[in-house]
Amino acid sequence: MRILVIEDNPKMAAGIQRGLRENGYAVDVSHTGFEGEDLAASGEYDAVVLDLMLPDRDGVEVCRNLRRRELASPILMLTALSGTHDKVSGLDAGADDYLTKPFEFEELLARLRALLRRGEATEGRTLKCEDLVLDLYSRVATRSETEVELSNKEFALLEYLMRNPNRVLSRIQIGEKVWDMNFEPGSNVIDVYVSSLRKKVDRGFERELIHTIKGAGYRFGVYG
């Protein structure tokens, strides 16, 4: 795994580089926006960590340019500004996630891991089952060619279900893969999310795709 860090503060950049290397990633550092953009656009990196405030240009602009140059790798934005506006404009420009400085290095690692997992998964671009289509790139779900509005976690849950068709998935598995958490046995989180997803994806359609397996978990697929 190769990661590019675009960060002008040399100490910050060095710190991130050292930390990521210790965790087994190959890391390159760029201190300016222009150089960073060119390096990232080469497509050799699995993920980009991008500072929002660079001396030569705005990180949001770099991000927008990279997306325009069809970079598919996930971009994690670092920002010292906590205003929602900055985050929103970063995400609008095509960043996948953001982290506000100061952050816990552990959190940076966790977010990167999540982004990389998704990056790997994105290769297929779309998942299909019957008339349900999940576009992983644009993150849009459609059923019978009607767009279904899903929240982030609903999308992640549906993606996980669709990647494992016709398999019984336990609540523990779902919790670990989708939330990266172990829920208490009595927790209703997964059931609530499945109900909500069912309501949006299955309700009103002849063929149901999400099935409850009593005492075991859930299964996704055409056959009940």
Place this chain on the structure above:
Amino acid sequence: MADLKGVVSRKLSLRIRLTIWVVAIFALIQVITGLGYFSYQYRVAWSGFDSQLSASAQAVADAIDGRLPSVAAVELERIARSELGEIQADRFVVDIVGQDGRSLVADGPLSVEAARSILNQFQGSGKPQRLRLSSDAALTEELGHRRAEVLALPLGVAPGQRTWLVIATSDTSVRREMAVVARVLVVGGVFGLLASGVSGWLISRVAVDPFQTLSQAADQLNPASIEREIMVDSQSPEVAKVVAELEAARKRIRSAFESQERFLSNISHEIKTPIATLLLEVQTTSRDQMTEQGLEFMDTVEEEMRKLGSLVESFLTLTRVRNQNTVEHAKRYAANEIVMDSVADCSIMAEQYSVKVAPELASDEAGLDAELFGDPDLLRTLLNNLIRNAIRFSPRNETVSVTASAGSGWFTVKVRDRGVGLPEEVIDRVFDRFAQAPDETLRKRGHGLGLAIAKGIAELHLGDLTVRNHPEGGAEFTAELPIARLPS
């Protein structure tokens, strides 16, 4: 007047003051014109009365001409009554007297003294004159008034002696006429005053309206609506000018706000970057070769940097929340998802404290559909602060429960810890800034802003945040937020 002015200007509204002035000026004008009209009417009435009296007297003189000196008083009075009828003198005295005052008529009504007094006062101009008859009580009694209009007409009857036809009439008819005029003036004056009051009240609107328009305009000059142009409809160019100046002021204030925000934003960047660098440095430095002392130092630096970082962050959030009246960058967001985002945000901290966070989502139909309208980051901060607080106060291996539910338009999240609960004396103050548990053992490495921020965020979103001690132990915070209505 000065007193009245003082009272009026101090206590009463501009509109009432204007009305009072209009009424006062109108009343003054009414008094002047009223008096002028009255005196004019008075003169007209008297001159009419007088010419009538002259004509009547002449007619009486003609009528008795030739019958003198043998005219009886009764006969004279009969003739006079028929001639004087037109001037409606209800009382009169008529007599023919000689220069010496002696009456030439049998049983003439005038006494010698009265006749002399009249003739003395009367200068013989031939025109009626108003005389005082105070010298003769009987005559005064007869006429019903001390003053009378008197005419003494010379008659050439008795040779060698001047004789006079004396007619004295009461002025009742003039007085009656003037009473009518006075009544008309008073009634008209009262109506006039009322009318001037009403019209003053209406006219003063013209003067007062601009103030209301301007106060509307000035009202729009507040932090919540500083982004919007000041809009009022004003017809007058004077008002439009002031509104334009207010609008210019609004623009200046807005740019001041903006530069303040930029400043805050920049300063936060300036402060946070070094903190972030140092924290990262400490967290990623290899500790294999370090001495005990070195490790301890590293831990202290890390902890202090983390505290400093979160303090700066919290302070900025609090400033932002307190300076806003409406939620900026608001959007619809699935309510359950905000709860889960917060739980995920706090999972690393929960691990560090060996505390479990157990979320329970709103599972009924209303809960599945519930969306909040607001700033998702702030709403997350609200719940993060509650959950972090609960983690901090929970004993190891205990559970923090985060329970969401939806009902009758409200989305409710309860965050409960299993700690010792809040002492009664601080329960009212937990949402104050920098409020902390008084007892050192209860104070847990917070900076005292988290709950103030949470409360501020809840109120900013038109919701509420309350706290109580759960009957089965531990503190329970309840955040209630309005569910966004479905677009109809």
